[in-house]
Amino acid sequence: MTLVTDPTAPRIALVGATGLVGNTLIQLIEERGFRYRDVHLVASARSVGRELTVDGRPYPVQNLEGFDFSQVDLAFFSAGASVSAKYAPHAVAQGALVIDNTSHFRMDPDSPLVVPQVNAHELDRRPVSGVIANPNCSTIPLVRLLQPVEARWGIRQAVVSTYQAASGRGHSGVAELREATAASLADPADPGPAEEFTPSLSFNVVPFIDRLLESGFTFEEQKMLQESRKILGLPHLDVTTTCVRVPVVNSHSEAAWIECHNPVDRAELVALLAALPEVTVHDQDTPGAFPTPRTVADRPDHVHVGRVRVAEHNPRGFWLWLVADNIRIGAALNAIQIAEALLERGTL
CATH class of the missing domain: 3.30.360.10 (Dihydrodipicolinate Reductase; domain 2)
Structure with a gap:
């Protein structure tokens, strides 16, 4: 169990908790024994009412709109670049340090772009922007x-x-590949759906x-x-x-x-x-x-x-x-390893 009462353990929020990267972050928190003293699962309004478990405990999904980041020390953002652009500065203004899994802050000179095995020294101090960017999955x-x-x-x-x-497009990308492949197997002339990938990715x-x-x-x-x-x-x-x-x-x-x-x-x-x-x-x-x-x-x-x-x-x-x-090395694992390095350095 990694939910602790230790006041040095961070209070965390997972923004985009219902997505593929968000789900994997939860899995890695459990697998790696990442210690926290509170956790908030946050997503868009359409996911409010869902319930996810972390370390066997149920947590309701909270609405990102209006979420109070003053109750959080560390926020993981995995909900898309436009969401990070709008809400990450709000989280920082309320005192949270943000680890962002999108492209929005990667080339911002005030936001370090970090792979802990390569440039962990960037985590020795809190970034000017309050955001640490997670690089592209490739x-x-x-x-x-x-x-x-x-x-x-x-x-x-x-x-x-x-x-x-296909998982680079999240749950919807994986679902579309499977649906399109099934359609093509049933009828080679049918490429299946092509919304996430254009043209269709089935046998392509x-x-x-x-x-x-x-x-x-x-x-x-x-x-x-x-x-x-x-x-x-x-x-x-x-x-x-x-x-x-x-x-x-x-x-x-x-x-x-x-x-x-x-x-x-x-x-x-x-x-x-x-x-x-x-x-x-x-x-x-x-x-x-x-x-x-x-x-x-x-x-x-x-x-x-x-x-x-x-x-x-x-x-x-x-x-x-x-x-x-x-999904792991290219997003969620790198983000967790950034958080672990921050705690090792006392940057939080």
Whole structure:
């Protein structure tokens, strides 16, 4: 039981508690024994009246509109960028520190963008904005691998293709993929619904995520560039991406080409990656071994790596394949680990 009377334990609020990330935050609070002395489950008016359990105790879902954040020390926001834009400043004004799981504050210079395994020093002091931003679900596992590579060999360029699961669109995205797949199985000419994903994601891949920018890239692709630079403290880092939605329920995959300033030794690279916390290198002992979205489920809190290949024609460059649970590592787990680091430092 992690509900305690210790006055040093925070009072917390989960905004977007009924969503997929919100549900996972509750699960992780229980799994990791995150200590709190009060918890509020908050969502939009349509969810008011629902009841969720935390550590076996029932809690009613409260209405975000009019919620009193003065009774909260730490607020997790997972209800969409427009909700964070409107309500996070209100929470801060009432004294809460916000950990935001949306894109709204990520490039705000007064809001640190944090992956605890990479730049936990950003949590040594309370941010000017009162908001700590959680990065994009594809950026988080990538920068966790890039940081030690940059320190050892220096990175000249990263070219990344992502293969992103339907759960990136929450409960509704998963439900639509399942419905569309069932429709296509019943009638191959029927693509099924295409509201969350256009065109339909059933038996399909869609190389277009988020809105189109004037550059021809999508906002999802731009986020990976900007966020990687900010987290790693490398404002001129060259990262270019193609972000693709695939008919997978959960866990994002990425194929990454990394070109360094100096020649890379594969054995040293594998050892370097395998030594990282919460990273599993599948071809460390078995050449060619690789993870998939199905096979990572037994260790959902690890970044999984395989197909590590140094190019024979260019020993400064290497390929790797990575898979990570986008709801846990890419959102809820990173947010909980930020909160744990804040408590360790006494920042709250």
